[in-house]
Each structure stands twice: as structure tokens, then as C-alpha cells.
Amino acid sequence: MKYEKEINRRKTFAIISHPDAGKTTLTEKFLLFGGAIQTAGAVKSNKIKKHATSDFMEIERQRGISVATSVMSFEYKDMLINLLDTPGHKDFAEDTYRTLTAVDSVVLVVDSVNGVEEQTRRLMEVCRMRDTPVIVFINKMDRDGKNRFDLLEEIENELKISLHPMTWPINQGKDFKGVYNLHDKNLVLFTASTKGGDENTVEIKDVADKILEEKVGERDAETLREDVELIDGVYGELKAGDYLSGKIAPVFFGSAVNNFGVKELLDTFIRIAPTPRDRQTNARAVSVAEPKFSGFIFKIHANLDPKHRDRIAFLRVCSGKFERNKYFHHVRIDKDVRFSNPYSFLARDKEVVDEAFPGDVVGLFDTGNFKIGDTLTEGEDFYFTGIPTFSPEIFKEVVNKDPMKTKQLEKGLMQLTDEGVAQLFTQFGGTKKIIGCVGELQFEVIQYRLLHEYGASVQFNHLPFYKACWLTSKDPKKLEDFARFKLANTGEDKDGNMVYLANSEWFLNTEMQNNPDIQFHFTSEIH
Numbered sequence: 032m033k034y035e036k037e038i039n040r041r042k043t044f045a046i047i048s049h050p051d052a053g054k055t056t057l058t059e060k061f062l063l064f065g066g067a068i069q070t071a072g073a074v075k076s077n078k079i080k081k082h083a084t085s086d087f088m089e090i091e092r093q094r095g096i097s098v099a100t101s102v103m104s105f106e107y108k109d110m111l112i113n114l115l116d117t118p119g120h121k122d123f124a125e126d127t128y129r130t131l132t133a134v135d136s137v138v139l140v141v142d143s144v145n146g147v148e149e150q151t152r153r154l155m156e157v158c159r160m161r162d163t164p165v166i167v168f169i170n171k172m173d174r175d176g177k178n179r180f181d182l183l184e185e186i187e188n189e190l191k192i193s194l195h196p197m198t199w200p201i202n203q204g205k206d207f208k209g210v211y212n213l214h215d216k217n218l219v220l221f222t223a224s225t226k227g228g229d230e231n232t233v234e235i236k237d238v239a240d241k242i243l244e245e246k247v248g249e250r251d252a253e254t255l256r257e258d259v260e261l262i263d264g265v266y267g268e269l270k271a272g273d274y275l276s277g278k279i280a281p282v283f284f285g286s287a288v289n290n291f292g293v294k295e296l297l298d299t300f301i302r303i304a305p306t307p308r309d310r311q312t313n314a315r316a317v318s319v320a321e322p323k324f325s326g327f328i329f330k331i332h333a334n335l336d337p338k339h340r341d342r343i344a345f346l347r348v349c350s351g352k353f354e355r356n357k358y359f360h361h362v363r364i365d366k367d368v369r370f371s372n373p374y375s376f377l378a379r380d381k382e383v384v385d386e387a388f389p390g391d392v393v394g395l396f397d398t399g400n401f402k403i404g405d406t407l408t409e410g411e412d413f414y415f416t417g418i419p420t421f422s423p424e425i426f427k428e429v430v431n432k433d434p435m436k437t438k439q440l441e442k443g444l445m446q447l448t449d450e451g452v453a454q455l456f457t458q459f460g461g462t463k464k465i466i467g468c469v470g471e472l473q474f475e476v477i478q479y480r481l482l483h484e485y486g487a488s489v490q491f492n493h494l495p496f497y498k499a500c501w502l503t504s505k506d507p508k509k510l511e512d513f514a515r516f517k518l519a520n521t522g523e524d525k526d527g528n529m530v531y532l533a534n535s536e537w538f539l540n541t542e543m544q545n546n547p548d549i550q551f552h553f554t555s556e557i558h
């Protein structure tokens with residue numbers, strides 16, 4: 032394998048969670064261990080507290096348009112770790128789903144008090160679709176949360192994944208004493224600390240060791256012994272293959288804010304998490320070991336400064352070597368392109384890179400040539416597949432308030448939808464343009480950006496649609512007939528795929544029953 036050494040030292044992953052479970056805190060602790068930051072508080076939470084555009088824009092601006100935190104690369108024990116950030120706010124869930132197509136594994140944070148929450152469920156669905164390996168971190172053990180066994184059961188049932196505890200908590204809340212490492216068979220005692228590295232580990236032979244009483248007290252020692260006996264009986268050894276195929280998720284308990292249990296998690300992560308994996312394209316599977324470069328765009332970030340219209344496209348390298356100033360083939364537009372200032376995200380500083388390897392993410396300046404899902408190669412024509420578009424949940428008609436700016440509006444809508452901010456549909460039997468988003472906040476962002484970046488003033492009229500489904504059929508005539516009878520509820524997406532806009536779940540189910548020759552899809556692949 033040509034770049035074997037480089038490939039084998041890379042791990043590319045994302046931390047995912049329902050907002051407030053502790054993703055930002057855990058990210059920060061990882062960066063402290065990796066030496067990428069020196070002090071706590073350096074990672075800003077990208078939470079949007081209030082539902083107001085101005086807040087969102089302000090936060091984005093203060094954060095240097097959040098590009099710097101989109102990817103954080105750091106080194107830990109000779110491994111190069113690429114941590115991809117995902118927006119916590121549910122209105123930007125699509126962005127998160129797409130980022131998950133660019134990682135090889137995830138760490139899922141669950142709050143021990145709240146258990147499985149809405150966003151946790153959705154994010155895991157996306158991971159399951161792709162058989163992404165998952166490690167679970169049950170956070171906030173210093174709070175009076177749910178019972179440890181109940182938590183495992185809840186996660187297994189609700190997220191439909193089998194778990195395998197790697198550490199086990201000794202009590203919780205104010206009586207939290209620490210965790211027992213089931214793999215290394217040692218005791219890690221809880222001390223609230225915000226610095227990296229210095230955990231209080233006690234080597235013991237196993238839980239029978241009498242030192243246990245001394246360290247955690249008689250009652251907790253007894254409970255731990257009973258728990259461990261039960262766990263050993265149920266779980267046995269973790270098979271790496273079961274984790275790597277996404278069947279079983281190893282579980283850690285800890286407290287991110289106290290930097291407790293994080294080192295166990297990180298050490299296991301670098302030991303078992305997958306190195307860059309092979310990927311599927313429309314033509315063939317691309318092996319990570321191939322000498323020729325290939326990669327795809329999974330995220331596009333706009334520059335919110337109206338004076339600088341350029342955008343940043345995030346490229347995930349899938350095979351071979353990406354090189355600065357070398358011509359690569361942009362498959363969709365069938366052109367050769369090169370990049371003089373590509374950059375990487377090591378130590379959270381943007382720096383120009385000369386080369387990048389599979390697993391790496393490179394930021395490319397873009398003046399409008401890219402859209403999400405675009406593939407770059409060394410000449411071969413293929414597209415990476417499996418980059419999904421999900422049905423939006425809120426639909427609005429775009430009303431142009433300034434007919435003089437029609438051209439600008441069209442350009443703006445095209446570019447914003449290329450970035451994946453929203454989806455654009457055109458209703459059949461008219462020219463009504465419909466924007467579909469996952470959250471209200473996105474409409475405010477679109478309105479703001481159309482005005483500030485393109486000078487186009489729009490208003491949105493709410494439409495009573497419940498979901499958009501992509502339609503396919505072996506018999507094109509069936510689709511034609513369907514469109515003719517349901518003119519007000521059919522249209523096409525930006526790429527000309529036919530969609531059905533359902534007014535309610537009831538209508539959707541009825542149409543599905545009445546049209547057995549038509550397939551209704553709830554996601555569409557960009558390719």
C-alpha cells in the first residue's frame with residue numbers, strides 16, 4: 032500500500048449528541064489531551080440559544096464563521112485524529128447528517144440524567160444506515176442520573192444497538208467514586224479535575240482485591256463486585272469485528288466537565304476505532320489503499336462577510352494523495368481544477384497544506400464551482416455514493432419582493448441550495464418555488480443571506496405540506512398519471528427528480544396504498 036503509514040495513523044470521527052449532553056465539553060477535553068489547546072474554555076460552544084437570526088449571524092461572526100471549529104485535527108500517541116464538528120442545533124441537523132458521511136466512526140454522548148433524547152435517536156438512525164462504528168460515552172455521572180442498568184437498557188432499546196460496557200461506574204451523583212475499567216481491570220478514582228492527564232488510577236488485580244473496600248467503602252465495593260459478576264456473565268469479550276461492523280457499541284461512563292473517564296475513552300478510541308475505510312462509488316468500490324487520489328465535498332461553508340463572496344468547500348480525502356497546485360478532475364462539471372491555497376486544521380489554526388492523505392479533510396476556497404456531493408479524482412469518472420438528502424419538514428413559497436432583482440434571487444437560491452442550506456422544489460403546473468428546510472431558523476438565515484449577499488429581498492409564505500417524498504417507478508407512465516392528477520402536490524427537486532409533497536401523514540399513507548407501482552422514498556441520494 033503506497034501511503035500505508037499515513038493511512039494507518041489516521042482516525043477521522045465525529046462526536047454527536049443531543050444539545051447539552053456535553054459534546055463541546057468532551058471535544059475540549061480531547062483537544063487538551065491532544066495538546067491542541069492549553070486551557071479549558073477554549074472551545075466555544077456553537078449553541079444557538081435564542082431563535083433569532085441576528086444572534087445566529089453574530090455568533091457565526093464572532094467565531095470566525097465557525098470554519099475553524101468545523102474540523103479539529105490533533106495528534107495523540109502518534110495518531111493523527113481528525114475530529115469533525117457537527118452543529119448541535121436541530122435546525123441544522125442536515126449539516127450533521129452530511130458530516131457523518133465523511134467520518135469513519137462516531138462517539139455518541141448520552142446524558143445520564145436525560146437518557147436517550149430526540150436528536151440522539153435521529154443521529155443514530157443515520158449511523159445505522161451506514162453501519163458506522165459507534166462508541167457511547169455516558170456523561171454527567173457526577174449528577175443524580177438514571178440507574179446504570181436502566182440506562183444501558185434504554186440505549187439498547189431506543190437506539191436499536193447492542194452495547195458492551197468497557198468501564199463501570201461506582202455509584203453516581205454526589206457519591207460518584209469513579210469507574211472500574213473492565214478491560215484493564217483497574218480502578219480509576221474520581222477527582223474533579225479540569226486539567227488533562229492526571230487521573231488517579233489504582234492498579235488492582237480484579238474486583239476481589241481487598242483494596243477496593245479501602246478505596247470506595249464497603250457498600251460500593253460490594254455493589255461493584257455484584258455488578259461486575261453480572262456484566263461478565265452477560266457480555267464476555269468484545270469482538271473488534273462486531274464494533275467495526277456497527278453491531279456492538281462499547282460504552283464508557285464518566286464526567287466530561289471533570290475530565291473524568293475521558294482518557295479511558297480516548298485510549299480505547301485510538302486502539303479500536305477504524306482507520307480510513309474503503310468507500311462506494313456509482314461505478315465501483317474505491318479502496319483507501321489506491322495510489323490515485325479521490326475525494327468528495329461534504330460541506331460548504333459560506334463566508335458571511337459580504338465583501339468576500341468566496342466559500343469554503345470541505346473535501347474528505349478517500350484515496351491516494353491530495354496535492355496543492357496539482358490538477359484534479361471535477362467529475363460533475365467535467366473540468367480540471369487545482370487549488371493554490373488548500374488548508375488543513377491542525378491545532379485549530381488554518382494552515383496551508385501541501386499534501387493530504389485518506390481520512391484528512393481539506394478546506395478549499397470556492398467561488399461557486401462546488402456543490403455538496405461533488406467528487407474529485409485523478410481523471411476517472413465516478414461519484415461517491417451514500418450522501419443523503421432527507422425530507423424537509425417545513426415548506427414555504429418564495430415570494431420575490433423586488434422584481435428588479437429576479438436574476439440575483441435565482442442565483443442566490445441556486446448557490447444556497449448547492450451549499451445544502453435548504454432544498455428547492457418547483458411545483459408542476461406553475462413556477463412556484465418552494466423552499467424546504469428542517470427548521471425555522473434556516474428560513475431566517477436564507478432571507479438574511481439573500482438580502483445581504485445577493486441584494487434580493489424575499490418573503491416566505493407558509494405552505495401546508497408535511498413531507499416531501501421522492502418518487503420512482505419502473506413504469507414512467509404511472510408517474511406521469513400521478514403528476515397529472517396531483518398537480519398541486521407534485522413537483523421536482525433541483526436535479527429534476529420528481530417529488531410528492533404530502534399534506535399530511537394520512538394523505539401520504541393513502542397515496543402509498545393507492546399507488547403500489549410507485550415507490551415513495553423518504554431520502555434521496557445526492558448521487
Ligand code: GDP
Nearest residue numbers: 048050051052053054055056076171286287288
Ligand atoms: P453540548 O450542547 O452537547 O455541546 O453540551 P456542552 O458541552 O456545552 O455541555 C452542556 C452543559 O453541561 C454545560 O453547562 C457543561 O458544563 C455541562 N456538563 C458537561 N459535562 C458535564 C458533566 O460531566 N457533569 C455535569 N454536572 N455537567 C456537565
